[in-house]
Amino acid sequence: MLRQSGVVAGLLVFAALTSLPVLVVVLGAFSPESDVLSWPPNFIPSRFTLENFEGLTARVPVLLQSSNSLVFAGVVTASALVLNSLAAYALARIEFRGRIAIFTVLIAIMMVPFQALLVPIYQMVSALGWVNTLAGLVIPRAADVAGIFLLRQFFITLPRDLDSAARIDGAGELRVFWSIVLPNAKPALLTMALFHFVGNWNDLLWPLIMTSDSSVRPLTAGLALLTGSATGVAPYGVMMAGSLVAIAPLVVLYLIVQRRFIEGVAMTGMKG
Amino acid sequence: MTSTAAGPTYRAPRRLGGGGPRQDNSRQIATRERGRTLRATVFLAPALAVIIAFVFVPAVLALRLSFTDASGFGEASWIGLENYVTVFSDPATVRAIVNTILYAAMYGPLVIAVGLCAALLLNRKDVPLRGFFRTIIFLPFIISMAVASLAWAFLLDPNLGLIPYWLGGLGIRMGDVFASTTWALPAVTAVAIWKSFGYFMVIFLAGLQGIPRYLYEAAILDGAGAWRQFRAVTLPGLRSTMTFVIVFAIIGAFQAFDQIYIMTQGGPDRATETIVYRIYTDGFRDFRMGFASALSYVLLAITLLLGLIQLRVGTKRERDLE
Numbered sequence: 001m002l003r004q005s006g007v008v009a010g011l012l013v014f015a016a017l018t019s020l021p022v023l024v025v026v027l028g029a030f031s032p033e034s035d036v037l038s039w040p041p042n043f044i045p046s047r048f049t050l051e052n053f054e055g056l057t058a059r060v061p062v063l064l065q066s067s068n069s070l071v072f073a074g075v076v077t078a079s080a081l082v083l084n085s086l087a088a089y090a091l092a093r094i095e096f097r098g099r100i101a102i103f104t105v106l107i108a109i110m111m112v113p114f115q116a117l118l119v120p121i122y123q124m125v126s127a128l129g130w131v132n133t134l135a136g137l138v139i140p141r142a143a144d145v146a147g148i149f150l151l152r153q154f155f156i157t158l159p160r161d162l163d164s165a166a167r168i169d170g171a172g173e174l175r176v177f178w179s180i181v182l183p184n185a186k187p188a189l190l191t192m193a194l195f196h197f198v199g200n201w202n203d204l205l206w207p208l209i210m211t212s213d214s215s216v217r218p219l220t221a222g223l224a225l226l227t228g229s230a231t232g233v234a235p236y237g238v239m240m241a242g243s244l245v246a247i248a249p250l251v252v253l254y255l256i257v258q259r260r261f262i263e264g265v266a267m268t269g270m271k272g
Numbered sequence: 273m274t275s276t277a278a279g280p281t282y283r284a285p286r287r288l289g290g291g292g293p294r295q296d297n298s299r300q301i302a303t304r305e306r307g308r309t310l311r312a313t314v315f316l317a318p319a320l321a322v323i324i325a326f327v328f329v330p331a332v333l334a335l336r337l338s339f340t341d342a343s344g345f346g347e348a349s350w351i352g353l354e355n356y357v358t359v360f361s362d363p364a365t366v367r368a369i370v371n372t373i374l375y376a377a378m379y380g381p382l383v384i385a386v387g388l389c390a391a392l393l394l395n396r397k398d399v400p401l402r403g404f405f406r407t408i409i410f411l412p413f414i415i416s417m418a419v420a421s422l423a424w425a426f427l428l429d430p431n432l433g434l435i436p437y438w439l440g441g442l443g444i445r446m447g448d449v450f451a452s453t454t455w456a457l458p459a460v461t462a463v464a465i466w467k468s469f470g471y472f473m474v475i476f477l478a479g480l481q482g483i484p485r486y487l488y489e490a491a492i493l494d495g496a497g498a499w500r501q502f503r504a505v506t507l508p509g510l511r512s513t514m515t516f517v518i519v520f521a522i523i524g525a526f527q528a529f530d531q532i533y534i535m536t537q538g539g540p541d542r543a544t545e546t547i548v549y550r551i552y553t554d555g556f557r558d559f560r561m562g563f564a565s566a567l568s569y570v571l572l573a574i575t576l577l578l579g580l581i582q583l584r585v586g587t588k589r590e591r592d593l594e
Contacts, residue, residue, distance in 0.1 A: 004396075004398055004399070007396055008400065010393050011390075011394065011399065011405045011409075014393070014405070015408045015409060017466065018408055018409050018411055018412050018466065018470065019408055020427065021412075021423035022411065022415065024426060024427055025419065025422075025423050028426065037432060038432075039431065039432065039437070040437050041432055041433065041434050041437050043434060082318075083318045083319040083322065084319060086315045086318065086319065087315060087316045087318075089315055090311075090312040090313075090315035091316070094308055094312040094315070095308060096305070096308045096309040096312040096313075097309055098309070102316070102320075106323075109327055111523065111576050111579045111580075112327060112331065112575070112576075113523065113526065113527050113548075113572065113575050115527055115529065115548045115568070116568035116571050117327065117331060117334055117568065118552075118555065118556075118564075119334060119337060119555045119565050120329070120337060120565070121330045122556070123333070123561070124325075124329070124330065124333070139322070141326075142322045143318065143320075143322040145323060145327070173311045173315070198414055201416070202417065202418070204418050204529070204530045204534075205533075205548075205552065208533075208552075209556055220416050220418050223418065223419075223422075224418050224533065240422070243423065246419055247414075247419050251411070254411070254414045255407070258407050258410070259403075262406060262407075262410055265410075265475070266475065
């Protein structure tokens, strides 16, 4: 009993630590600026107000940048789902020459940090005239090795009998892919999709470099520039409001699918 | 999303359509194989096109750029190894590399220890509200590092923040950590640990579930206490999980950027400049693209080296266990 309460106390400490910054953002977003700047600090706002959101919309095109984020993360996720799953299918379920060679090269590439390629990618995107465009943000990320790898690992575990039966019935490759493999791989597809959506929605460095025009910039990068040293004193209340707008859709999405998401993360880590 | 067992345990898929006639002559086999290669090519082509265009080609271009004085404007001229010489002789750049290594040395062990701790607490069957705790502890992984950085900058602000206020109540005086050359780097590291230990917790939970119960029962029969059970059963049982987690933590640590950009801008006095932060500022603020490319290749080399060493050590450890 004593032991169990110790464990619960430990977990409460962890939970408090992880949620404190989130609570601060949520409460701060609805606090008047005078609360935010007061000493001793108020954890609970003295009154609830929307003035930070007004201040935010005056400084940052929030709605536009939120929809930029949605389109950017959404299109990357959709294209990665299609391109990665096709490639993973070929690597996992078609026995062709060079399969092992291609797979080995892809594994090696997986360790290349994308930050190391930023300069030439920027120059390429710039030469194509894609800076400040959706294409420039999306196309370099339309497929990725980690996603192919994850899906391949999963596709390989699906029983062979499923597709042999379909093949005997005369199903072609695309049909086996579409109506046998994909429906059976939903957990892996969902995990990959969530990773891509969350990762791109939250990404800072890439949009920061690929966009200089605030009307095409996704929200995370838009908010980061608000905090930039150039603006001098940081308007904390406004930043909290912006942060809340930036995290709210993801937190809602997460709360809806959290079980699947956490299982998926565990799976990606463990599936050999 | 990497997995350790990728290379070694790779199994070739069994031949598809196994029900075909046995007495294929070699020409038919060759035709069939060509057919498969063609189909595979069609499936692979779109993804490989993107990867070749935006990973392979840039990797080659970065290597070439790293031997030039490219600025992003006008002609660049070939300067040989000069950028690399500068990387290792310019004190500020050396400092960024050292900072990155220090960051990784703090981040790796701590994020793994904290994640494992949380997983051990949550793995007990008798804990109430397990799902709730799991959801809350994983939450920071969903939140962008940019937002997390803002929140922590506010929480730690010496003039406004709750943490200095609460610590003050306990009689602990805390200065401005982000203005201290000693504490700024540990502080940005701590924020990164806060952000990702829930991820490691989930991976460890999955690993813990793979350890058979009877091993613990046997250990208890042998009179092993909690610590001894942990040493003798839990840790060996988590071996392959550890390999994955260490690779992941190292790769993550060498890519630190967001929280530094938001919280410290590399300061004070370059105390929080990391390799990626320098790639960003050199390449995209100061337009020293050749130099930034040389730094990129240093980052690439370090990441590859550490990843390979760990994979090798890890798979060897796994083999020894068998």
